[in-house]
Amino acid sequence: MSFRYPVVMPKMSMTMETGELIDYHVKVGDRVSSGDVLFEVMTDKIDMEVESPADGVVEQLIGEVGATVDIGKPVLILLTDTEVMAFDFGGEPAQLPPAPAIVEALPVIEAVVAVPQISVPEVTAPVAVAPVIVSHTYKAVPKARVAAAETGIDLRTIVPTGPDRTIMYSDVINRHPTEEQLKRQAANRALIARGIEMTQNIPQASFTRSVTVSDSGLPHLMSAWARVLRSRPELNVSGKDGSLNPQVGVATIIESKYGSALPVYKDPDLLDMKTLSELVSTTSTAARHGKVPLAMLSGATTTVFDLRSYQMTSTTPRLFPHQVTALTIGESSGGAIAVSLTIDLRYCDFYDGAGALDLLVKTL
Amino acid sequence: MSTDNRMLTMAEALREAMGIAMDERPEVFILGEDIGIYGGAFGVTGDLYHRFSPERVIDTPISELGIVGAAVGAALSGMRPIVEIQFSDFTAQAMDQIANQAAKIHFMLGGALHVPLVLRTPQGSGTGAAAQHSQNLETWFANVPGLKVVVPSNPADAKGLLLSAIDDPNPVIFLEHKLLYKIPGRDPVPEGAIRIPLGVSKVVREGKDLTLVATGIMVNKSFEVAEKLAAEGISITLIDPRTISPLDMNPIFESVEKTGRLLVVQEGPSHGGFINEVIARVSESSSFGSLIAPIKRLAGMNIPIPYAPQLEKAAVPQIEDIEVAARELVKSWR
Numbered sequence: 223m224s225f226r227y228p229v230v231m232p233k234m235s236m237t238m239e240t241g242e243l244i245d246y247h248v249k250v251g252d253r254v255s256s257g258d259v260l261f262e263v264m265t266d267k268i269d270m271e272v273e274s275p276a277d278g279v280v281e282q283l284i285g286e287v288g289a290t291v292d293i294g295k296p297v298l299i300l301l302t303d304t305e306v307m308a309f310d311f312g313g314e315p316a317q318l319p320p321a322p323a324i325v326e327a328l329p330v331i332e333a334v335v336a337v338p339q340i341s342v343p344e345v346t347a348p349v350a351v352a353p354v355i356v357s358h359t360y361k362a363v364p365k366a367r368v369a370a371a372e373t374g375i376d377l378r379t380i381v382p383t384g385p386d387r388t389i390m391y392s393d394v395i396n397r398h399p400t401e402e403q404l405k406r407q408a409a410n411r412a413l414i415a416r417g418i419e420m421t422q423n424i425p426q427a428s429f430t431r432s433v434t435v436s437d438s439g440l441p442h443l444m445s446a447w448a449r450v451l452r453s454r455p456e457l458n459v460s461g462k463d464g465s466l467n468p469q470v471g472v473a474t475i476i477e478s479k480y481g482s483a484l485p486v487y488k489d490p491d492l493l494d495m496k497t498l499s500e501l502v503s504t505t506s507t508a509a510r511h512g513k514v515p516l517a518m519l520s521g522a523t524t525t526v527f528d529l530r531s532y533q534m535t536s537t538t539p540r541l542f543p544h545q546v547t548a549l550t551i552g553e554s555s556g557g558a559i560a561v562s563l564t565i566d567l568r569y570c571d572f573y574d575g576a577g578a579l580d581l582l583v584k585t586l
Numbered sequence: 587m588s589t590d591n592r593m594l595t596m597a598e599a600l601r602e603a604m605g606i607a608m609d610e611r612p613e614v615f616i617l618g619e620d621i622g623i624y625g626g627a628f629g630v631t632g633d634l635y636h637r638f639s640p641e642r643v644i645d646t647p648i649s650e651l652g653i654v655g656a657a658v659g660a661a662l663s664g665m666r667p668i669v670e671i672q673f674s675d676f677t678a679q680a681m682d683q684i685a686n687q688a689a690k691i692h693f694m695l696g697g698a699l700h701v702p703l704v705l706r707t708p709q710g711s712g713t714g715a716a717a718q719h720s721q722n723l724e725t726w727f728a729n730v731p732g733l734k735v736v737v738p739s740n741p742a743d744a745k746g747l748l749l750s751a752i753d754d755p756n757p758v759i760f761l762e763h764k765l766l767y768k769i770p771g772r773d774p775v776p777e778g779a780i781r782i783p784l785g786v787s788k789v790v791r792e793g794k795d796l797t798l799v800a801t802g803i804m805v806n807k808s809f810e811v812a813e814k815l816a817a818e819g820i821s822i823t824l825i826d827p828r829t830i831s832p833l834d835m836n837p838i839f840e841s842v843e844k845t846g847r848l849l850v851v852q853e854g855p856s857h858g859g860f861i862n863e864v865i866a867r868v869s870e871s872s873s874f875g876s877l878i879a880p881i882k883r884l885a886g887m888n889i890p891i892p893y894a895p896q897l898e899k900a901a902v903p904q905i906e907d908i909e910v911a912a913r914e915l916v917k918s919w920r
Contacts, residue, residue: 363919364877365846385918391846391878392920 225303226281227516228296229260234268240292241265243285248298252280256517260298261285275516278302357382362389369394374510410481421541424461425567428538429579434558435586440528440551441490441499443559444472446585447549448491450578451524457578458523459569461544473522473542474502476509483509484525485518524548530559539564546570547578592777593770596762597630599741600706603748604631604668606779608638611666614752617644617653618670627672628708628767650679654705658688661703666752673719674709674761677726688757689732700755704748710763710803710853711902717890720898722854724801727759728831728863734758734784735831739805740771743828746782754784763803763853772809785832789841793821795916797841799864800851801827804903808851811908820916830860838864839873846878847915853902856885879919882911 231241244262248254259271260280282299285291362370362377366389370377377389380397384390435442448470451458458467470491473484485505490498508514525542527550539548539562546566554560561582565575594602607614620627622635622645635643646653650671657667671677677684688701711720727735734756738744744762751758790805791812800808805826812822823841827833842848848868850861861883868874868881884903892898 363879364875366878368875388880390920 225301227276227278227300227302228284229272229275229298229300230296231263231285231291231293232270232272233293234263234265234270238265238267238293240290242290243287243297244269245287246283246298247271248280250280250283254278254280254300256520260300272297274300276300276302276520357387360389361387362394363391365391366394374507407481410483414482414484417543418540420543421461421566424541426541426564427567427572427575428562428564429575430560430562431579431583432554432558432560433583433586434556438551438559439499440474440526441495441502443528443551443586444474444487444502444526445491445493445495445498447524447526447582448472448487448489449585450582451547452491454574454578454581456574457547457565457570459546460523461541461546461566461569464569467523469521469523471521471523473525473545474506475525475527476506478510483514484522485509485514486520486522487518488521526551529553535560538562541566549582592774594741594745594775595768595770596738596741596744597628597632597767599745599771599775600630600748600762601632601634602775603745603752604634605637607666607668607749607752608634608642610779611752613664614666614668615642615644615660616668616670617646617657619646619648619653619672621645621670626670628764630706630762630767631670650676651683654680654683654688654703657703657705658683658691658701661688661701661757662691662699666702667704668752669703669705671705671707673715674707674723675718675721677705677707677723681726684727684733684757684759685730689730692756693732701757702752702755703757704751704754704760705757706748706760706762708762708764708767710765711886711891711898712765712803714893714895714898716893720891722761722802722852722886724759724761724830724854725858725860727761728860732757733831734829736760736784736829737801738762738828739766739800739802739826740773742771742773742775743782743788743826745775746780747784747828749779749781750784753781758784761802765803766806769806782828784829785834786829787825787827787834787837789837790824790826791822793823793845795820795845796822796847796849796912797825797838797845798822798849798851798908798912799825799827799838799861801830801860802853804851804853804908807903807905808908810905811912814909815912815916818913820913822912827864830863833863833867835864835867835871838868839871842868842873843876846876847919848877848879848881849884849908849912849915850881851884851903851908852886854886855888856883857888859883859885861885879915882915884908884911 241263244264246261247259254274256274256276258274260274261272263270263272278300281301285297291297358378360377375394380389380393382389383393451470455466458470459465460467469489471486471488472490473486476483522545524545524547527539529550529552533553535552535554537550539550541548541564546569548564550562552560563575563579616631621631622643625632631643653669657669660667688703691699691701709722724735724737727733736747736751736758738747748760751760790809798808808824812824815822823845825837825841850864852859852861865881884907886902889901891901
């Protein structure tokens with residue numbers, strides 16, 4: 223699967239609205255690696271080199287050298303094979319159908335946030351990219367504002383049904399997903415389902431253990447699991463060809479209004495716990511709002527599902543493509559947690575799996 | 587007569603409170619125009635002149651400034667005067683004694699002296715008495731630090747609050763709505779010297795859809811509306827602050843957090859009205875975040891009360907106005 227990513231004019235300061243494209247460092251057809259400089263940008267405050275967020279091939283140069291580009295507008299299209307299981311939803315200003323015609327003659331459509339914006343990979347469903355802005359100037363009752371702030375809803379995307387076009391509390395709590403949100407959810411589901419389908423026929427084995435831990439927070443569990451994989455490189459191979467992965471990438475699943483998002487934490491065991499906890503917290507919040515930096519959407523070598531907020535005890539985790547392990551964390555009795563591990567039997571055997579789980583429990 | 591069915595009018599309840607206070611303390615006395623032999627323009631003092639003595643129920647000349655000035659002097663020298671001003675509109679004549687003397691002496695003398703004075707006076711429209719005999723002036727007094735301001739809405743509260751006002755070491759302005767004098771309350775008036783503390787709001791009834799704050803006669807009107815709308819499935823919390831200075835906001839905050847909707851009703855003009863203080867305090871508080879509807883107020887028009895009965899009625903909120911506003915708030919905002 224190849225995906226087209228627009229690399230956009232980044233927002234480099236709070237006040238920045240446009241940037242000047244100084245020069246490209248690549249040309250169409252160039253193969254680039256993650257971190258290679260793609261183009262250079264100048265603002266009134268700063269000059270900056272914009273790096274490639276993933277490995278790929280430069281498909282198109284959109285911006286003209288010397289031109290002023292609005293933040294969030296695409297500068298270059300990158301064709302990438304990077305394994306992406308779910309995508310960033312921030313979106314760029316897109317050609318969307320106008321908002322539901324409940325509100326007349328209001329300006330429609332503008333990206334809500336201009337920070338890293340990545341278009342959606344082309345999968346089965348056509349995917350639109352920006353939340354529909356109903357109105358830039360809106361009125362909302364205080365409790366609607368509180369509810370929106372708490373749940374990360376942009377009030378500009380809410381259709382007001384109150385007197386004088388005021389957004390009521392009920393408008394926020396009963397809001398229906400927009401057509402475009404539904405499309406994205408469907409696309410996202412399709413993407414994940416396709417990934418699981420790809421691993422369907424791979425021989426797998428699953429193991430479950432119940433364990434009492436002092437720190438049952440996700441960052442701690444993720445870090446421990448990464449440590450286990452680092453010490454057992456045979457479990458950190460690529461499911462594609464058995465080659466050793468250069469890093470441990472732990473994907474987690476976050477529910478968002480667009481479906482599941484899967485941010486990837488690279489080498490979480492090498493970060494100190496405070497840094498990792500902060501990273502998990504900010505990334506989870508961003509993911510819930512449908513925004514994950516592209517850099518955190520690839521490089522997964524394993525996946526951790528945390529089912530505890532649903533009071534699940536365990537499920538048999540399924541492997542994602544090219545990953546040979548998957549882990550679920552569930553609730554267990556007496557404050558313990560249930561840890562389930564699935565392995566790809568082509569690259570490891572039952573003893574490897576059982577041993578890894580045992581090591582994880584000991585590490586915890 | 588058993589306590590359970592003592593359905594007194596507000597005039598009777600006030601008279602009872604004054605009688606109790608005069609029995610309790612020899613320093614309590616009443617002074618005002620036509621309050622003695624005549625029994626008061628609205629009959630509130632009634633037979634107190636005969637029960638006590640001309641020295642303790644004093645008919646005065648027509649001089650409000652003189653009456654209040656004499657009372658301030660008496661209060662400073664250890665007496666507990668109860669002044670009756672025939673119409674609250676006439677307090678304008680006595681305003682220097684009220685605002686500059688009674689309210690401030692305690693503070694300007696470093697707390698050395700107290701002015702335990704109660705000024706009772708009828709207010710409000712609805713009697714066809716025109717612009718100079720119909721005003722609601724609670725905000726005049728509430729805007730003077732050093733005065734306490736009581737606005738009773740029913741006989742039982744009037745009795746308990748007046749007893750507390752007489753006990754209070756500070757000047758208390760006690761504003762009685764004329765139309766309430768002759769009406770029995772919904773609740774019986776307890777026998778004996780039962781006091782109701784100043785500065786405690788009363789939750790008259792509880793509901794979940796709307797917080798309705800009203801004072802004086804508007805409490806009665808609002809209560810009728812609440813009962814009527816209950817049949818439509820709209821449940822209303824009705825709060826009577828009873829004293830508007832000091833003002834007990836806590837039950838209002840608590841209720842607004844529950845209902846998310848606030849309707850505030852007073853008879854006096856809206857401009858600079860007491861209800862605006864309630865709204866301001868809700869707006870400043872954390873309860874603000876609970877609002878699911880704009881705050882609504884109903885108040886008198888910003889005009890002198892007209893003499894023509896139809897216009898007099900139209901100038902202040904009526905039951906129908908409260909009903910429409912309450913229903914609208916609940917139905918339109920969800």
